[in-house]
Amino acid sequence: NAGVTQTPKFQVLKTGQSMTLQCAQDMNHNSMYWYRQDPGMGLRLIYYSASEGTTDKGEVPNGYNVSRLNKREFSLRLESAAPSQTSVYFCASSFNGGTGQPQHFGDGTRLSIL
Amino acid sequence: GIQVEQSPPDLILQEGANSTLRCNFSDSVNNLQWFHQNPWGQLINLFYIPSGTKQNGRLSATTVATERYSLLYISSSQTTDSGVYFCAGGFYNQGGKLIFGQGTELSVKP
Numbered sequence: 001n002a003g004v005t006q007t008p009k010f011q012v013l014k015t016g017q018s019m020t021l022q023c024a025q026d027m028n029h030n031s032m033y034w035y036r037q038d039p040g041m042g043l044r045l046i047y048y049s050a051s052e053g054t055t056d057k058g059e060v061p062n063g064y065n066v067s068r069l070n071k072r073e074f075s076l077r078l079e080s081a082a083p084s085q086t087s088v089y090f091c092a093s094s095f096n097g098g099t100g101q102p103q104h105f106g107d108g109t110r111l112s113i114l
Numbered sequence: 115g116i117q118v119e120q121s122p123p124d125l126i127l128q129e130g131a132n133s134t135l136r137c138n139f140s141d142s143v144n145n146l147q148w149f150h151q152n153p154w155g156q157l158i159n160l161f162y163i164p165s166g167t168k169q170n171g172r173l174s175a176t177t178v179a180t181e182r183y184s185l186l187y188i189s190s191s192q193t194t195d196s197g198v199y200f201c202a203g204g205f206y207n208q209g210g211k212l213i214f215g216q217g218t219e220l221s222v223k224p
Contacts, residue, residue, distance in 0.1 A: 031210055042118075042200055042214035050210060058211060090157065094210070102147060102162040103202075103212060108155055 002026055006091050006106035013081045013113045021076040021109050023091030031094045032074035033103065034058075034066060036087040043090060049074055081113045116141050118203045120215035127191050127222050135186040135218045137201035145204025146177050147212065148186050152197045160186070160199075191222045 007022045025032065030051045035043040035058075045058030047066040055066050063085060065077045074093075078085060089109045094101040117140040127133055137146070148160040161168050161175040163184065168175055172191075177184040188195055198219045202212040 033212075040216075042216050043202075043212075044214070045211055048211060059213075088155065096210075101145075101210075102159050104159055105149075105157040108157075 004091055004093055004104055004106035006089075006109050008109060009107065010110045011112070013078075013111070015081060015083060015113060017081050017113075019078050019081060019111075021078075021089055021091075021111075022073070023075065023106060024073045025091075025093040025104075026072065027093060027095075027104065028071070029093035029104075030071070030096050031101075032068065033092040033094075034064075034074070034076045035090045035092065036060065036085075037090060037108075038087050046076065046089075083113050085111065086113045087111060116203070116205050116208075116213055118201060118213050118215040120199075120201055120218050122218060123216065124219040125221070127220065129191060129193060129222055129224050131191050131222075132187070132189045133191060133220070135188070135199055135201075135220075137184040137186070137203075137215055139182050139184075139203045139205075141205050142182070143177075143179060143203045144206050145210070145212065146179075146184050147202050147204075148175055148184070149200045149202065150195075150197055151200065151217070157200075164204075188220075191220075193222045193224055196220055196222050 033048040034046040049068040091106045092103040094103045198217040202214045
């Protein structure tokens with residue numbers, strides 16, 4: 001049972017390049033989330049998907065887009081990467097976010113933008 | 115806006131010591147979770163505890179929702195307990211979103 005799987009684990013981009021971060025969960029969870037973590041800070045929510053077919057903005061959505069491809073997969077896209085988007089990105093899932101269920105995290109994607 | 119504040123920001127312990135980490139939140143929660151981020155960056159869910167007390171081995175957590183705080187207790191600390199501890203709150207009418215505190219960085223010395 002893999003839990004939440006993120007790919008890639010590391011990536012270096014040049015300013016202006018685009019990229020999609022992939023996330024898949026095998027726990028039959030309904031809700032999925034994308035967070036970013038900057039040095040010395042807690043996690044901030046970028047986008048979330050309460051259920052298949054829905055997405056909504058979090059605290060820091062600017063510069064990102066998301067796609068809930070199916071129940072298992074939730075991708076995060078940077079259309080034109082900027083140095084301010086250098087961060088560690090975490091995907092998480094929970095059975096049903098609306099009723100308050102534990103969130104389980106992937107191992108993160110470390111993204112550097114030069 | 116809604117705030118989640120953790121204290122202390124950092125803590126150094128000798129192996130075997132006990133510690134208490136605190137999380138205060140500015141509004142009523144329907145979801146309170148504690149996470150451990152290990153030195154490799156992995157985030158592990160320790161407790162889902164919107165109210166009451168739970169225990170898991172040497173760790174326990176208590177949330178007093180009416181007074182808007184939660185405590186994480188670590189007893190007989192071990193070097194493997196080192197890392198950053200985050201609490202995160204989910205608030206009513208926020209659609210399941212979690213707001214994270216800034217974390218408590220714990221270092222346990224042998």
